[in-house]
Amino acid sequence: KAGVTQTPRYLIKTRGQQVTLSCSPISGHRSVSWYQQTPGQGLQFLFEYFSETQRNKGNFPGRFSGRQFSNSRSEMNVSTLELGDSALYLCASSVVSGRAPNYNEQFFGPGTRLTVL
Amino acid sequence: KNQVEQSPQSLIILEGKNCTLQCNYTVSPFSNLRWYKQDTGRGPVSLTIMTFSENTKSNGRYTATLDADTKQSSLHITASQLSDSASYICVVRVLAGGGADGLTFGKGTHLIIQP
Numbered sequence: 001k002a003g004v005t006q007t008p009r010y011l012i013k014t015r016g017q018q019v020t021l022s023c024s025p026i027s028g029h030r031s032v033s034w035y036q037q038t039p040g041q042g043l044q045f046l047f048e049y050f051s052e053t054q055r056n057k058g059n060f061p062g063r064f065s066g067r068q069f070s071n072s073r074s075e076m077n078v079s080t081l082e083l084g085d086s087a088l089y090l091c092a093s094s095v096v097s098g099r100a101p102n103y104n105e106q107f108f109g110p111g112t113r114l115t116v117l
Numbered sequence: 118k119n120q121v122e123q124s125p126q127s128l129i130i131l132e133g134k135n136c137t138l139q140c141n142y143t144v145s146p147f148s149n150l151r152w153y154k155q156d157t158g159r160g161p162v163s164l165t166i167m168t169f170s171e172n173t174k175s176n177g178r179y180t181a182t183l184d185a186d187t188k189q190s191s192l193h194i195t196a197s198q199l200s201d202s203a204s205y206i207c208v209v210r211v212l213a214g215g216g217a218d219g220l221t222f223g224k225g226t227h228l229i230i231q232p
Contacts, residue, residue: 033217042224056218108160
């Protein structure tokens with residue numbers, strides 16, 4: 001079974017631009033979560049989508065947005081890029097099990113390395 | 118506020134030696150704790166998951182322990198190999214819902230194995 005894929009793997013943008021990152025979950029996984037990872041802060045939760053609906057949202061400004069399509073693929077968008085947005089953006093997918101939701105394992109993609117100049 | 122603290126921040130050991138990484142948490146109510154391994158340039162991969170009633174769980178040369186009373190966990194690596202060089206992240210889940218917002222991540226321990 002193919003793992004979580006993210007595109008592109010690397011991206012260089014300048015301040016003020018916008019960017020769209022893509023994530024394809026493991027087949028059969030309906031939940032997709034996005035995280036920002038920086039050396040100083042570790043992984044920080046951005047948002048989670050399930051069945052095309054945003055289920056949860058972290059503490060990030062409105063410049064960060066996302067969506068999920070009917071095939072569970074997800075995109076996240078960052079508008080008006082700032083230098084501080086430089087980070088590794090990780091996507092994770094999971095099977096949402098009603099029987100034991102607290103034990104759902106998150107399977108991470110390789111990430112998209114975004115550099116803002 | 119739910120928090121996960123990991124120590125040390127970084128660690129360098131010689132190949133073949135053992136090491137122990139620490140994780141202290143204040144997450145409540147507690148559901149489970151996972152250790153992830155993240156190789157450079159890749160996403161984290163789950164090593165173990167431990168629930169309230171589990172004290173020890175092994176995955177090959179990796180052994181995780183959990184003391185739910187003191188809210189501490191450790192990850193012990195035996196006979197380290199060069200491929201163990203990675204960041205190790207402790208993640209604790211609260212007992213609610215199962216959504217991704219219920220996860221609290223530590224900042225990780227960066228482990229370097231030297232030949």
